[in-house]
Amino acid sequence: MTEAKRSKGTLTIYDVARLAGVSIASVSRVLNGQGTPRPETRERVMRAVGELSFVPDASARALSNGLKEVVGVVFRRGGEATFEDEDESLLFIDGINRGVEVAAQRRSYDVLVSSVGVHDSHASTRIAGVAGKSDGIILHDRMLSAVGIARLAEMIPIVTLAGSPTRASVNVGCDNDSGMRALVNHLAGDHGYRHLAYLSGHADSPDNRARARVFEAAATAVGAQIQTGPDWQGNYSASGGAQVIASLLARGGALPRAIVCANDQTALGVIHALARQGLRVPDDVAVTGFDDVPVARHLHPSLTTIRQPIEQMGATAFEVLYSRISGQGGESNIVLPVRLMLRESCGCAPASPVTPSLGVGG
Amino acid sequence: MTEAKRSKGTLTIYDVARLAGVSIASVSRVLNGQGTPRPETRERVMRAVGELSFVPDASARALSNGLKEVVGVVFRRGGEATFEDEDESLLFIDGINRGVEVAAQRRSYDVLVSSVGVHDSHASTRIAGVAGKSDGIILHDRMLSAVGIARLAEMIPIVTLAGSPTRASVNVGCDNDSGMRALVNHLAGDHGYRHLAYLSGHADSPDNRARARVFEAAATAVGAQIQTGPDWQGNYSASGGAQVIASLLARGGALPRAIVCANDQTALGVIHALARQGLRVPDDVAVTGFDDVPVARHLHPSLTTIRQPIEQMGATAFEVLYSRISGQGGESNIVLPVRLMLRESCGCAPASPVTPSLGVGG
DNA sequence: CGCTTACTCGTAAGCGCTTACAGGGAAACT
DNA sequence: AGTTTCCCTGTAAGCGCTTACGAGTAAGCG
Numbered sequence: 001m002t003e004a005k006r007s008k009g010t011l012t013i014y015d016v017a018r019l020a021g022v023s024i025a026s027v028s029r030v031l032n033g034q035g036t037p038r039p040e041t042r043e044r045v046m047r048a049v050g051e052l053s054f055v056p057d058a059s060a061r062a063l064s065n066g067l068k069e070v071v072g073v074v075f076r077r078g079g080e081a082t083f084e085d086e087d088e089s090l091l092f093i094d095g096i097n098r099g100v101e102v103a104a105q106r107r108s109y110d111v112l113v114s115s116v117g118v119h120d121s122h123a124s125t126r127i128a129g130v131a132g133k134s135d136g137i138i139l140h141d142r143m144l145s146a147v148g149i150a151r152l153a154e155m156i157p158i159v160t161l162a163g164s165p166t167r168a169s170v171n172v173g174c175d176n177d178s179g180m181r182a183l184v185n186h187l188a189g190d191h192g193y194r195h196l197a198y199l200s201g202h203a204d205s206p207d208n209r210a211r212a213r214v215f216e217a218a219a220t221a222v223g224a225q226i227q228t229g230p231d232w233q234g235n236y237s238a239s240g241g242a243q244v245i246a247s248l249l250a251r252g253g254a255l256p257r258a259i260v261c262a263n264d265q266t267a268l269g270v271i272h273a274l275a276r277q278g279l280r281v282p283d284d285v286a287v288t289g290f291d292d293v294p295v296a297r298h299l300h301p302s303l304t305t306i307r308q309p310i311e312q313m314g315a316t317a318f319e320v321l322y323s324r325i326s327g328q329g330g331e332s333n334i335v336l337p338v339r340l341m342l343r344e345s346c347g348c349a350p351a352s353p354v355t356p357s358l359g360v361g362g
Numbered sequence: 363m364t365e366a367k368r369s370k371g372t373l374t375i376y377d378v379a380r381l382a383g384v385s386i387a388s389v390s391r392v393l394n395g396q397g398t399p400r401p402e403t404r405e406r407v408m409r410a411v412g413e414l415s416f417v418p419d420a421s422a423r424a425l426s427n428g429l430k431e432v433v434g435v436v437f438r439r440g441g442e443a444t445f446e447d448e449d450e451s452l453l454f455i456d457g458i459n460r461g462v463e464v465a466a467q468r469r470s471y472d473v474l475v476s477s478v479g480v481h482d483s484h485a486s487t488r489i490a491g492v493a494g495k496s497d498g499i500i501l502h503d504r505m506l507s508a509v510g511i512a513r514l515a516e517m518i519p520i521v522t523l524a525g526s527p528t529r530a531s532v533n534v535g536c537d538n539d540s541g542m543r544a545l546v547n548h549l550a551g552d553h554g555y556r557h558l559a560y561l562s563g564h565a566d567s568p569d570n571r572a573r574a575r576v577f578e579a580a581a582t583a584v585g586a587q588i589q590t591g592p593d594w595q596g597n598y599s600a601s602g603g604a605q606v607i608a609s610l611l612a613r614g615g616a617l618p619r620a621i622v623c624a625n626d627q628t629a630l631g632v633i634h635a636l637a638r639q640g641l642r643v644p645d646d647v648a649v650t651g652f653d654d655v656p657v658a659r660h661l662h663p664s665l666t667t668i669r670q671p672i673e674q675m676g677a678t679a680f681e682v683l684y685s686r687i688s689g690q691g692g693e694s695n696i697v698l699p700v701r702l703m704l705r706e707s708c709g710c711a712p713a714s715p716v717t718p719s720l721g722v723g724g
Numbered sequence: 725c726g727c728t729t730a731c732t733c734g735t736a737a738g739c740g741c742t743t744a745c746a747g748g749g750a751a752a753c754t
Numbered sequence: 755a756g757t758t759t760c761c762c763t764g765t766a767a768g769c770g771c772t773t774a775c776g777a778g779t780a781a782g783c784g
Contacts, residue, residue, distance in 0.1 A: 105477075
């Protein structure tokens with residue numbers, strides 16, 4: 001320590017330059033690999049940087065070269081106050097965010113996360129705040145209306161997840177159609193179940209709408225009897241799913257032979273609620289999920305579901321956003337493939353190609 | 363739109379000032395609630411801001427007033443390539459991060475998240491990057507050595523989670539001692555199990571060490587026989603826990619009556635592995651977790667565990683960091699209380715089926 | 725040995741915003 | 755009406771960094 005630094009006076013590039021006996025420009029060049037500094041110069045700068053533990057200020061950098069190297073991710077969280085059950089519905093979102101983060105690292109970007117309460121009307125205020133701190137934004141489902149997105153998109157690059165592309169924004173989603181069709185075909189075709197129900201997610205979620213639509217179409221096509229509607233709204237949550245089952249049974253309603261849940265969380269709640277009533281899955285009722293969150297394979301019975309490439313969706317969202325930030329174009333609607341994961345909850349034998357499942361009861 | 367903006371030319375405060383017919387200083391004052399602008403001035407500025415959809419640049423702001431209003435959170439993720447099972451071990455971390463984020467919002471801060479691969483030696487490089495972009499940092503378990511933390515702490519405020527406080531950094535953790543003691547007392551005392559095992563987490567995790575230590579002490583104190591050591595390392599992951607059970611059974615080892623897992627993930631893997639071998643939980647072997655992640659109550663059997671106030675830990679970490687950033691002092695080691703959640707996996711009776719909540723808590 | 729060519733480095737001009745300071749009016753006082 | 759006050763507003767100086775530009779030096783060539 002040639003020169004003890006007052007830890008508060010913020011270390012700047014000037015301090016480094018002085019210690020190294022060069023100009024601030026040289027320090028900057030060495031730090032950014034620009035130009036061709038003499039080996040000796042580089043050496044002295046590096047030594048000074050090390051000695052001072054200098055870390056350049058990202059704001060100044062951003063201000064100067066117009067790049068923050070930060071992307072924002074905005075999503076909805078369950079409730080205002082954190083309500084236990086709602087939290088789980090974030091499993092999927094967290095998975096995606098992780099994918100975004102990992103991809104961002106490869107470009108030395110960082111990720112700014114921001115959630116909006118489900119009943120918070122200040123969504124756009126919050127998004128604006130994030131916009132000011134980042135170079136581009138990834139918006140999860142149900143954050144902004146199409147016009148809101150279009151408007152925002154002319155200020156900053158936007159990528160939506162499980163939404164719809166607009167003139168100015170890109171969307172990354174998964175192939176709901178194939179997934180749901182595979183599910184229905186398996187249930188009605190392979191297992192021969194004739195009576196299916198769709199336990200839906202948020203009514204305003206594009207993913208949910210697509211799944212519901214295809215469910216109906218596919219089930220109808222194979223001549224299965226279906227059950228949906230207001231009594232079958234689970235809002236993507238475990239408690240929502242459990243609630244639907246509980247009230248159905250409470251009023252003596254008949255259960256379908258198979259329940260197709262809008263996502264894994266919902267299925268989790270459904271299985272739980274059925275077990276509580278002494279009903280066996282899949283013997284009495286088959287249940288399927290959608291997403292394939294990591295715990296799905298550890299449930300009892302393990303969950304038959306549609307695997308979405310969760311982390312990859314996040315990574316893709318980042319990559320697309322990155323290329324937008326870098327001024328390149330690209331497709332505006334990216335649909336990632338899904339895959340049917342057969343496990344026990346649909347009635348398949350406890351042997352699956354992916355994870356050999358646990359023996360039932362044993 | 364009085365004046366169409368070239369969407370690339372970045373909108374600045376000057377554009378707003380010109381449109382509103384005032385100076386940039388006035389715009390800034392209105393936007394930040396400083397000074398006492400005349401109502402008419404405020405009005406004109408606000409109109410201009412709205413008309414242009416102006417969003418101030420956070421970098422410039424940060425550079426100018428020395429506050430980025432961003433805190434960084436750094437943690438370890440499972441593997442380099444995303445390895446399926448490892449992912450789940452992030453449930454707990456995600457919960458904490460959510461708490462940080464929610465608390466941050468209340469102060470209009472945002473959260474920059476950054477993960478470090480488990481075998482990535484560039485941890486400090488990565489942390490430095492985050493440091494440059496934030497006003498303070500929250501470090502999860504096992505990110506930096508004590509000296510590394512001390513060194514970093516003299517450059518930027520640091521809060522560690524489940525670590526140890528240093529002269530310059532604060533730590534936020536939970537009461538491992540009480541938690542583990544409650545668990546052992548319940549298992550050995552209430553259920554009368556005489557043979558217990560501790561399936562440990564990462565050897566270098568302070569939380570794990572504390573739990574192991576108290577486990578031994580408490581079990582010994584009540585005269586129970588214990589089993590620990592290198593054969594009982596699960597590394598906090600489901601696959602790790604499953605592995606331990608699998609190899610134990612493979613080599614014909616005897617199972618203890620109860621397995622105390624270092625965290626819920628591990629318990630999940632253990633239950634899964636046991637079920638696979640036809641062993642019943644809790645009849646043959648009781649299993650407990652630690653953390654009470656949301657899915658714990660949906661497992662079969664539902665998991666007896668120690669509830670850590672996960673989100674609150676994150677929120678507390680933020681608040682402490684915030685007060686450091688604001689130049690205030692405060693305690694340097696914060697220990698949050700935990701709670702024993704009795705559910706089925708320890709051998710306690712299932713709760714009544716009428717409970718409205720899915721939580722079968724004790 | 726003198727001049728051109730090629731490098732490296734330092735000077736200085738911003739990036740967009742906040743804020744100390746001072747100027748200008750209007751209101752309040754004598 | 756002439757001052758004094760007070761309030762509001764504009765001017766301008768940075769915040770820490772990047773980078774165009776040109777100065778200075780060393781190497782290359784005839």
